[in-house]
Amino acid sequence: MATSQITASLRNLPAFERLQPSTLRFPAAGRVRIGTLTPNSFPSLVVKAATVVAPKHTTVRPLGDRVLVKIKDAEDTTEGGILLPLTAQSKPQGGEVVAVGEGKSVGKNKVNINVKTGAQVVYSKYAGTEVDFNGSKHLILKDDDIIGILETDEVKDLKPLSDRVLIKVADAEEKTAGGLFLTEATKEKPSIGTVIAVGPGPLDEEGNRKPLSIISGNTVLYSKYAGTDFKGKDKSNYIVLRASEVIAILS
Template sequence: MIAEEKTDGGILLPTSAQTKPQGGEVVAVGEGKTIGKTKLDISVKAGAQVVYSKYAGTEVELKGSSHLILKEDDIIGILETDDIKNLKPLNDRVFIKVAEAEEKTAGGLLLTEATKEKPSIGTVIAVGPGPLDEDGNRKPLSITPGNTVLYSKYAGNDFKGSDGSNYIALRASDVMAVLS
């Protein structure tokens, strides 16, 4: 995936302002890690399509192609289809469908897109298997799909689904409350 150099309106963008892709295919993985006496394999395999954090990784040129070296912790989840709503989160990640922003104020004034308050409530679509404890065992998350949650306003990575819905992937620690 190559970032575009022009906007739809034809404005040239410097590299620093270009939108970089947040996904790609895994071409190789490391040997894993050891926690305590437990040896753990990497949770993604070569060939998997993954989504990663926006500013993660180190870009390298290898055999004429651009690649990104990532830590496993920078990978948000595995995407087996082209639609972000099917994301399978990894580790302590939670994938949420964001609630719709209010269209008007309590007094009845219509809000423009720019003035709408960014929602921080949504419905959990999927959760990762949980973080690893000090012995290398998975600690399941208490958050489950279907929960309505309140989350930190500036946390996570935002995505737009093919259905036009907004989604966010964040760490379970960024969920402040389970509302239902």
């Protein structure tokens, strides 16, 4: 708790110059005489007011299997240069890892965090807790909420983590069986795609990685509303989902 001082000088206040000696009577104390008040009698008046100082934290250390990520700034313009209002700016889903926890224990084994400090990562859209730190927005989230590592601007270069797979979505049908062309709003969301990359696999009960049965190049059918969608620079649609959300391998 800090204090601030407010000093008010009474030397030039006319009201005190006109005060004259007087005698007051108090039943218990008899006569009490108040001496002459002069401008020098009150050289100054100090008033102390408490002021709350917000604590300044210099470090944030995530615990367990949590990770601290510095959030990338949201895009404020479209590719065509049109300025976006705040309500239209998409929430960032990527950032840089600035600190990691010590990991967690699974069975008898200690499992380290999947990512290292400095890695550029993509995470689940509504994961984690936002904090302001060192003048920037950060996110504290669990290691498992990180979808993958993305060191470039190309979604197809994403390296999925854990039991996740990266799929390039098949193009939606542009016309019905009867030959009618469909608008974007009426095109059915595809649930078929080609696997581009796979993660190292989930952990078993002893903390060991179990490889996925899905491999790059597989054509798969997946749950219709699963995963996290991305748009590539090539205008193609991509989706990252867990292997358990893949229904079947097509051939």
